[in-house]
Amino acid sequence: MRHPRLEIQGNLIGMNERLPSRHVVLLGIGHTNAHILRRYAMQGIEDTALTCISNFNVATYSGMMPAVLAGQVPQAKMNIDLVRLCASAGARLITEAVTGLDPSARKIIFQHRPPMPYDVLSIGIGSTAASDHIDLTSEHVVQIKPMQTFLHRLQQTLQNLRQRFADRTLKIAVVGSGAAGVEIACCLPAFLEQNWKGNFDLSVVTRSKQILANSNPATQRLALNELRRRSISTFTSTSIKSIQPETLTTEDGTEIPADLVIWSTGAAAPQLLSQLDLETDDRGFLLTLPTLQSTTHPHVFAVGDSGTMQKSPTPKAGVYAVRQGPVLWENLQRALDGTPLVKYRPQRSFLQLLNTGDGSAIGQWRGMSKSSRWLMRLKTLIDSKFMKMYEPIQMADDEPMQCRGCGCKVGAGLLNSALPSAGDIQFDDAAEVGKTLDYKIVASTDFFTSPFMDPYLTGRVAALHAASDIVASGATPKHALSNVVVPEGPAGPQQSTLCELLAGAKREFDAMGAAIVGGHTIEGPRLEIGFTVIGNALGDSLLEKQNLKAGDGLYITKPLGIGVLLAAHMRGRCSADHYSLLVAAMLERQHKYAELAVNSGVTAGTDITGFGLAGHLLEMLDASHVGATLQLNHVPRLGGATDAIAAGIQSSLAPSNRLAVAQVEASKTIRQDTCFDLLFDPQTCGGLLLGMSDENADKIQPSVRGIQLRPLVKIGTVDSIAAGSRPLKIV
Numbered sequence: 001m002r003h004p005r006l007e008i009q010g011n012l013i014g015m016n017e018r019l020p021s022r023h024v025v026l027l028g029i030g031h032t033n034a035h036i037l038r039r040y041a042m043q044g045i046e047d048t049a050l051t052c053i054s055n056f057n058v059a060t061y062s063g064m065m066p067a068v069l070a071g072q073v074p075q076a077k078m079n080i081d082l083v084r085l086c087a088s089a090g091a092r093l094i095t096e097a098v099t100g101l102d103p104s105a106r107k108i109i110f111q112h113r114p115p116m117p118y119d120v121l122s123i124g125i126g127s128t129a130a131s132d133h134i135d136l137t138s139e140h141v142v143q144i145k146p147m148q149t150f151l152h153r154l155q156q157t158l159q160n161l162r163q164r165f166a167d168r169t170l171k172i173a174v175v176g177s178g179a180a181g182v183e184i185a186c187c188l189p190a191f192l193e194q195n196w197k198g199n200f201d202l203s204v205v206t207r208s209k210q211i212l213a214n215s216n217p218a219t220q221r222l223a224l225n226e227l228r229r230r231s232i233s234t235f236t237s238t239s240i241k242s243i244q245p246e247t248l249t250t251e252d253g254t255e256i257p258a259d260l261v262i263w264s265t266g267a268a269a270p271q272l273l274s275q276l277d278l279e280t281d282d283r284g285f286l287l288t289l290p291t292l293q294s295t296t297h298p299h300v301f302a303v304g305d306s307g308t309m310q311k312s313p314t315p316k317a318g319v320y321a322v323r324q325g326p327v328l329w330e331n332l333q334r335a336l337d338g339t340p341l342v343k344y345r346p347q348r349s350f351l352q353l354l355n356t357g358d359g360s361a362i363g364q365w366r367g368m369s370k371s372s373r374w375l376m377r378l379k380t381l382i383d384s385k386f387m388k389m390y391e392p393i394q395m396a397d398d399e400p401m402q403c404r405g406c407g408c409k410v411g412a413g414l415l416n417s418a419l420p421s422a423g424d425i426q427f428d429d430a431a432e433v434g435k436t437l438d439y440k441i442v443a444s445t446d447f448f449t450s451p452f453m454d455p456y457l458t459g460r461v462a463a464l465h466a467a468s469d470i471v472a473s474g475a476t477p478k479h480a481l482s483n484v485v486v487p488e489g490p491a492g493p494q495q496s497t498l499c500e501l502l503a504g505a506k507r508e509f510d511a512m513g514a515a516i517v518g519g520h521t522i523e524g525p526r527l528e529i530g531f532t533v534i535g536n537a538l539g540d541s542l543l544e545k546q547n548l549k550a551g552d553g554l555y556i557t558k559p560l561g562i563g564v565l566l567a568a569h570m571r572g573r574c575s576a577d578h579y580s581l582l583v584a585a586m587l588e589r590q591h592k593y594a595e596l597a598v599n600s601g602v603t604a605g606t607d608i609t610g611f612g613l614a615g616h617l618l619e620m621l622d623a624s625h626v627g628a629t630l631q632l633n634h635v636p637r638l639g640g641a642t643d644a645i646a647a648g649i650q651s652s653l654a655p656s657n658r659l660a661v662a663q664v665e666a667s668k669t670i671r672q673d674t675c676f677d678l679l680f681d682p683q684t685c686g687g688l689l690l691g692m693s694d695e696n697a698d699k700i701q702p703s704v705r706g707i708q709l710r711p712l713v714k715i716g717t718v719d720s721i722a723a724g725s726r727p728l729k730i731v
Helices: 031-043 062-069 082-089 147-165 179-195 217-229 271-275 318-337 373-388 412-422 455-472 491-512 562-570 576-586 591-598 612-624 641-646 654-663 668-672 674-678 694-706
Strands: 022-027 048-053 058-060 079-081 092-094 098-102 107-110 120-123 141-143 170-175 200-205 233-235 240-244 246-250 255-258 260-263 286-288 300-302 307-309 352-355 361-365 368-372 431-435 440-449 475-487 515-524 528-537 553-556 604-607 627-630 688-692 713-719 728-730
Touching: 022 031, 022 318, 031 048, 031 082, 031 120, 031 318, 048 082, 058 147, 062 147, 062 179, 062 352, 062 373, 079 082, 082 092, 082 562, 082 576, 098 271, 120 318, 141 147, 147 179, 147 260, 170 179, 170 246, 170 255, 179 200, 179 217, 179 352, 200 255, 217 361, 217 368, 286 300, 300 307, 300 318, 352 373, 361 373, 368 373, 440 455, 440 475, 455 475, 455 491, 455 528, 455 576, 455 591, 455 604, 455 688, 475 491, 475 591, 491 515, 491 528, 515 528, 553 694, 562 576, 562 641, 591 688, 591 694, 604 612, 612 627, 612 654, 612 688, 612 728, 641 674, 668 674, 688 694
Parallel strands: 022 048, 022 120, 048 092, 120 300, 141 260, 170 200, 170 260, 200 233, 286 307, 475 515, 627 728
Antiparallel strands: 058 079, 098 107, 240 246, 246 255, 352 361, 361 368, 431 440, 440 528, 475 528, 553 688, 553 713, 604 688, 627 713
16 A cells, blocks of 8 residues: 655745634654644644644654664664654644643643643653662663663663773663563664674563563564574563662562663553543553543543553554554544544554564564564565655745745845935944943844744744844843734634743743833734844943954854754754754853953954844944955854755845855855855844954853853954955855
8 A cells, every 4th residue: 555645735834824713732742643743744624723742853663663773774764753744734843841731721731831722632642661669760771761862872871881891791681571672682782783892691571471471472482582592581570679780689689680771661651641630540541432532521632552441441552553543533623523533443463573683573463473584574664664654745945935034034235225215214233222320221123924833932032033133232131022913813823822922032031131011913914023122231332343353253152054944944854853953053042142242352243143144244344344254164054054055945035145245255166165155044043243352252261151151163353454355255
C-alpha cells in the first residue's frame, strides 16, 4: 500500500485568515497523536485550529531506536521533525511544560503561559519506565526514556565513565527484559565499539522468571540463545533493592557488578497524568471508554500508553497506539460535530520483530517464532514506510511569499526616497523626547506581522524587538504601549489570542524592568503586533550611530541568519534543531548590554534588524564619515543559515537589502560565499552592533560573561575612508 505524503497547506505560518471557531489540542505527540497531525496536514478539519504540545521538537519512533543504537541507520531516521510537520500542517507547536488541566473549564494549565482553552483534547504523553521506588538519579544510571535524549545521555555517561574506568572492563547492566531491554542488550555492543572502544561485559537483569515474559516460549528461547551467543549474562527472578556505585544490590543481598545501568523496565504512568483531574486506573493511567474518551470528561481522549480501556485493557505497546490513530481521527471530528463516536477494537495479535543488532531479527506471529535476516529486512521495510509517512513536502522555492517579522519591513531605498518628502520631520530609531534632572527620556516604536503560529512566542519576540532600539541607544526600557491587530473571528479565539500575545510580551518587559501601560487593538486580516517603548538613558548622553572612530573594533552580540531561517520555517524547511537555535537566539535578552556599553567606552552603537548587518553598519559609517573592513569568516552565523541560503531560500526583504552591495568592496570569491549573503539578511530580534577600542572590549568581556550574556564577537575594524572609495570592505 502506498501512503500519501504530506503537502503544504495554503496558510503555512502566521494567522492570515479568520480565526477558526474550534480548537483541537494534542498533548504529547506519540504514535496516535502523530497520526492526527499527519491527517490534519493532509486535509485539515474545517473551521478548526490544531495545537501540538510536546516536551521536544521531535517525536522519536521507538521501533527504530535499536537500529540507531546498532549503527544500522543514522539517528535522524528515528525522529519525526515536529517543527517541519507542524509548519507544513499550519498547526501550532508548543514546547513548554504543562502542569495541570481544568477539564470542566476545558483549559490546559502551563508553568509560564496563560491557560489554553480547547474544544477537544487528546492526551498521548506515553509512559515512563517503572522505577519500583528505586532511586534512579545516580550519574551512572541512564533511563531509556525520554528517548529523544537517550543516546545523548548515554554518550555523556560513557565519557564520564571513561575517565574512571578506562583501564578495565566496563560492567554494564540492562535492567528490564521486555522487548526494549532485549533489543538494547543485543544492539548496544555496536554502539560501545564506537563510543567506548574498550572491553565491556553485558548483563540483563529482570524480576521476571523468563526474559520476554509476554512472548511465547519459542521466542523466549530464541532470544535467550542469542544473548548467550553474545556472552551476555542473564539474571532472572531478580528484584533490585538499590543501586550503588559500581553495583546493583538485589532483594536477597546479592551484588551484581554494574558501572553503567541502563534502565528499561515496564511501563509506569507519568507524573503529569495524576495532575489532570481525570479518572485513572490503579497504575495511574487514564481510564477510557471504547471510544478512547476519558470516563469522566467526554471531550478528553487518552491514547497510546497514556490510556487504559476500562473494560478491555491492552499491553502498553506501540502497535496498539498506531492502530488507535484512525479511530481517534474519526472521533475527534465526531466530538466536534456532536455526532455518535465509533469504538476502538484492539487487534488480538500482532507481529513482533526484535532487532538483534547483527542484521537478523527474531519474529513472532500467532504462535510461530523464527530468527532470520529476511525478518530484519521486513522490519526495516515496515519501519521505513512508517517514518516516510511523516516526511513533509516543503513549499517550492519559487513560490512567492511575503516574510514576517522584520522581513515584512519596507526596504531602505523606499524609506530614503519617501521620508524627505514628508516635511521637516526628524527620523531617529530612538528619539530623545524629554529629560529630567537625572536622565534623558527616549522613545521608539516597532511592529511586525507575526512570524509564528504561537501568539505567546510572538508576544515575547515583539517585546524584545521593539525594545531593541532603546537598548541600542544606551537606555533602559521603562514603559510600553501596544498596537495589536487581531484576526477576525469568534470572540473566544480572539480573546485567547490577545491574552497569549500580551502575556508573552509582559514576560519580556517584566524581565527588562518595564511595564505595558496602554495600547490599542483592532481587527484585521492577520496577526500583527508592535510597541512604542519609552526608556530612560543610563548615561549623560545617548549611544548614537555617528561616533565611530578609525581604529575602533566592530563587535556584535548575536549570530546572523534569523531572517533566512524564518523564511525556511515558513516553507517547512527549517529543521527542529535549527529552529531551536533560531528561537533561542531571538529570545536572548539584550538590555543588560546597554549598561555595560555606556560604562565601558563604547563609542557608537545600533541594533541589527531589518536592513541586515551590512545595511545598519553602512548607516553608522555614513553618519561617522568613516569606512570599515569586515572579516567574513569572523561573522558568527546560526546553524542551518548558510545551508538555507545555498538551497536558494531567502527573506523577501533580502533583495532590497542587497542593493547596498553597491557600497561594498569585495572580491568575486567573497561575493560567492554564502556567508556574504548573510550580511544582507534581515534580523528580527537581532543583536547589537557596537564600536569600541579593542582595549575596552577586553575590559568588558569578563562582565559580559559574569552576567551570562553571549560574549562579544569582533567582526571588523573601523578605517578612515578615502574620497570616492566604497565605505565597506569585506575580506
